[in-house]
Each structure stands twice: as C-alpha cells, then as structure tokens.
Amino acid sequence: MGSQYVYKKVKTMKTYLTSKFAVIRDPDRCIQCQVCINQCGFNANYFDAEENEVKSRNENCVDCQRCVIFCPTQALTVTGAPLEYRYNCNWKANVIEDINKQAETGGVLLTGMGTDKDYPIYWDHLLLNASQVTNPSIDPLREPMELTTYLGSKPNKLDIDPDTLELKTKMAPQVKLNVPVMFSAMSYGAVSLNVQTSLAKAATEIGTLWNTGEGGLHSSLIKYGNNTTVQVASGRFGVHSEYLNAGRIIEIKIGQGAKPGIGGHLPGEKVSSEVSLTRMIPQDSDALSPAPHHDIYSIEDLLQLIHALKEATNYSKPISVKIAAVHNAAAIASGIVRGGADIVVIDGFRGATGAAPKVIRDNVGIPVELGLASIDTRLRQEGIRNKASIVVSGGIRNSGDVVKAIALGADAVNIGTAALIALGCHVCQQCHTGKCSWGICTSDLRLTRRVNPEVGARRLTNLIRGWSLEIKDILGGLGVNAIESLKGNRLHLRGIGLTDTELEILGVRVAGS
C-alpha cells in the first residue's frame, strides 16, 4: 500500500496491446465526406492530408458503431479483429490484455456497463405459464388490463368506517406507476443532461419515474419532480431541502450491483461547470463518493437516516433504500424494512455503471433473480412483505424479464442499460472514458448534443409502450387481468435446466411438474 500515491513521471513504453476491432472502409462507397471523423469520440478516424484521404486508426476503435450508422453512403463496417493468441483455455485474449494493460499503467482496471462475463441468466431458465381450456385466457385487445402499480408501505389491515365506507387507516405515502417499469439511477455527470431530460420527459409521459442518481437535480428538471426519484448517496452531492422536496421518492443508495461495497469517483474531467452546479462542488474537482455512508454503520443508523429524510420532507414521500444483491441480501433487506424503508431496491450483479473497477464488476455480488427470490421469501416468512415494495434492477432486458421478476415477487423493475440502448447506446463498455460517441455517458458538450431530448423521450416512450403491450399479452395468456394478481405468484413460473437447490431458492417447480 502507499505506492499508488507515489507520483512518478512514467516514461512512455511500447504497448503490447493490439487493436481489438477493425474499421473496414469500402473505397468504392466512401466519398471522403469526413462524417466518420466527426462522429467518432475516440479519434478512430482521421484525415491523412498528405494522401488526401480519410483513414482509420483501428487501435482506437471501441466498436460503438457510431460511424457505421452515420456514414451517409454505408461505406463502413466495424468488425472484431482479435489477435489470434495460441489456443489456451486458461490464458484467453482478454486475460492477457488485462495483464498487459496493468503492466503498462500500474492501475486498477476501470470499465463501464454491466459485467460481460458468461454467468447464468436465470430469467432464461424460467418459463411462464398460459391458460388452456380449464381457465380461459383473456384477450387484452378486448378486455381492460391493469398495469398500475402502487409503490409504498402497505398497512397490515385496512380499517373502514362501516357507515360512510371511508378508509380510516392512515396510509403511508403511495406512488402510482402506470407501468411497473422505472428508469434506473444515472447521475448527471455520469450521463449527460440531455439523457436525463429524455428520461424525465419519457417518465412523465408514461406515468413512471426516472432517478437522478447521486449528482443533484438540474434546475431545468425540477418541473419533472413528480416523476423523479431523488437519490441520497454517500457523497451527498447536491442534497438540500429543495432537492429532497422536489422528488416523488427519496432513495438512499447504499450499493450498486455493478460495484457492491465500493464508492465512486467521478473524475474531475467530467465535472464541468454545469455538473459542478448541480453537485455543488468546484469545477474540475473529483467528486468522491465514499464506500459507506459515514453516518450509516448499522441498521440502526440506516433507520436514523430514513427517518431524518422523512422528517426533512414531513412524511410526504416514500423512502427507498437501494442495495446491491449480495450473499446475505435477505437478512439485510429484512433490516431495511424494519428500519422503516417504504421501498427496497435490489440491484443484481449484471447491473451497469458509469465506471467501476473491472475486478469488482465481474466478481462481486449475486444475480438479481436469486436475490429477489430470497428477499421476497424472507420478508413473507417474517410477515413484513407488505411493509415495503420491492424493486429490482440489474439486467432487465425485455418485457419477459419484467413479468418474470414480478412473478418472482417484485413490485416493479428499474431499467438502465435497456433505456440507454433505446437512446443509442451500443454497449461498447467505454462509459468510464467520458468519450461516448453516442453522447450518452459524457459531459463533453460537443458529444452530448447528439441526444435530442425530444427524440430520446419518444424512443423511450415507444420502448415502454411496446413492453406494456407485451406484458398485457402475457397477462392475458395467464388469465389474469391485473399485474397485481401476478405479483409473487411463483406458480406461474417453472424452471428449466436448474439444479434442485436453484429451484428451491427461486421457489419454483421444474418445468413439467
């Protein structure tokens, strides 16, 4: 330890890393217009003045496909160009490359997005049921289908005045979602303002929520407050009473699926004057989010912050607590609910990030499917499942995953990567570089202009509309007409290709039984 702080000027050395991708240019189609040069955030295309020709630097290409899509004559293709290392099951190309990268820099390998490793995706091992003969399926084109979900703590029982039929029970604050799909926390600074504006506009139109992440709330987005979850994380950036009161839900972020147990460092390069405004820190300074909240070292401390936030907003908003899915998530979730949280968010290890150490992203945490099943089971066993809503995130890819998550016990899901893909993200995993050619995960104003919030909101709204229609189709097939009826109904699920232990944790029976 300590050596990482020694600042020595490292002499440049020959890199042993080779290009991973090749930009292939069809000379018959290329009209030398230089669009590809302008579009690339990574300087992979350039104009060779001496030869008067547009060329490519393969070593800079990250396979984001921006130039391919924006080439007006379809002259470009990007393909993989992996170095053919000698066959070896232990020492594969990515392992060798990582070692070289560290040998050349001496640093922690940083990466973006969610893990790309080949871990099992349990959604793909779960099958949904459908009605046949004995109970009729419902035609969603003919019958009303209810996707409305209310997030918030539910009472143990309802007290109704027998004379007036009015509700006597004092309800905890509830948040109505038209669709059980929200947008994951992505901070301003990690993503651009245009991305957040797209998410906020779409959430408002759809009737769901977007999430500020830990980066404060830009003044132009306060008007979307009713469809906003504001986050309080360990750095407490941009947290003040106006911010807390602007949101519909306040989320205490304890952990993130892509990097459980560690904090975040937003590098100074990304702290532009606008970003500094919402984070309330000086421009160009690093924004350090410590690993833990230093006022939360126990469940009792968490309880205290939950109630501090309730006090700060006069008990008008549900308080959500987001944790990464880890080995003992069920016991932790029980503590969170007993601590007074209205919503528990579980982020699985396939969840994405703007930047995380690769070794953490690829090795820490558990799949959200298992985390969700064990937490839902545990809260039911303890008789406190009604005390809090469960929201899951971390690798929700389509409406099938949404339905399976709800059948496993979730109230709603968050989507991050899927939402960014709708905005143009090609999952090139370069979020940490701040050079995103698609203008999503960057604060470079030249690049951020590439996301038009009107178009972005339309793409997101379309995506959620498509998913909603599909969810209604699935529900109709199951013979239920409300998403509430599916919640935690694991009898609608069957497992395929799973061990007995996995089936037991998921609480589902094997297909065919």
Added chain:
Amino acid sequence: MGIDNKTLIKIDTCGIYYRDLNARLREVMQNGTQKIELTNVCGQRYIGTDLNKKVDIEIHGTPGNDMGAFMNGPKIVVYGNAQDGCGNTMNEGEIVVHGHAGDITGLSARGGKIFIRDDVGYRAGIHMKEYKEKKPTIVIGGTAQDFLGEYMAGGVLVLLGMNLKAGEKHKARFVGTGMHGGVIYIKGEIEDYQLGKEVGIVELDENDLTVLHQLVHEFCAHFGCDADSILNQKFIKLFPRYLRPYGRLYAY
C-alpha cells in the same frame, strides 16, 4: 430584541415523542415565530430539520441524534450536550453547543456554522464541501476523535484543543484522510502519524490568520472565553496535498 410573546414559543418537551415535537415545531413556524425555547429536551431526534426558515431555537437538555440534519436556516443553541449527527448534511444556519457533541458532527455539511464548546466524537466534519459562497465551518473548542475531516472537500474546520492538559496531545488518528479540499486549523500538538497521507502541514499565512481570527472571536463570543489568549498560541494548518488524491488510481 423585539421578540414579544407571539413570536416566542416555549415548549416543555418532557415526554413528547420526537415526531410530535417536530410536528409541533413545523406548526408554530407557520405563525411567524422568531424564537423557540425547548426545555427538558431528552433525546428527541431531528430537531430543526424541516423548518427551512430563520428562527432561533434554544435547547435546554440533551437533544437526540441528527439535530439539525439537512437543516436550512435555523440557529440552534444547545445548553447541554449534542449527540451523534449534529448538523448532518446541513445547508444553512448555525449550531452552538455548550457542551460536547457526538460522532459525525457536520458530516457532509455544505454550509452554515457549527460551534462546539468541548469535544466531538469520531468522524467530525467528514466530507464537508463548499461551493461558491457556501462554505461550511466547524469550530471545536476541545479535541476530536479519529477521522476528523476525512474526505474533506471544502469548508473550514478548527480544532482548538482548549481542554487538553499541559503536555497532552490530540489523540485523533487518520486526520484529513482523503482530504481534497478545504482547510483544517489545529491548536495543540499532533504527530505526523496521526495525519492522513493526503494532507500536508504548513504555517498559517495572513489569509489564514484573518479567517481564524474571525472564527475564534465568534467562538469566544458564544462561550465567553478570551480570544486573544487562544490566538496567541501556535496553530498548524492542514491542507490537501493533492486536489485529486485518487487521480492515478486507474488504468484505462
């Protein structure tokens, strides 16, 4: 002071649950209350949290945790000890404690002033940050425990060491670990090993002395001590050696 009966509210808080007390405070703030006197305070949490206006709150007794958490405007004077989390993530206002304060005093504060007459617990002033005219300040009359000013990103932290006996040193370790902004002034002896590796020690310059002079005078005005006899003694200044302590941590 021009405070008449209408604008001065006295509440005997004996046996009042914190939620009811804070609801009452919100309510009395609606009628132009300028001063609130709370007596027999015994552990009620979050006092002053959601008031968002300038108001003087006088507390007699021992307020509970997170007093003035997320506070935005009020001035709280405590005649007694404050517990943990006093001024947690505070935005604006002032806290004056005639006694000790517990752990995480002024954690992540982004504005306002905190004066503690005696000692504070662990992690005081950690991750305070400043932005433009907003500059949080904590002055501690006594000594502090470990992690004072850890991750500090802005603001001013003063440790006066007034209750150290002759020859006694501050005991805090990891002072200013990960500090990347702001400044800490310490009176009284502290060894190098007690400091985070991200901080450096220098003599105070003119500018520092002006800041310190003003804060010590404010401190003494609150607690009735002699500012000059404090300012005559030797102070050291801790500053962040690197604005980006973790800038070279990563491989891209």
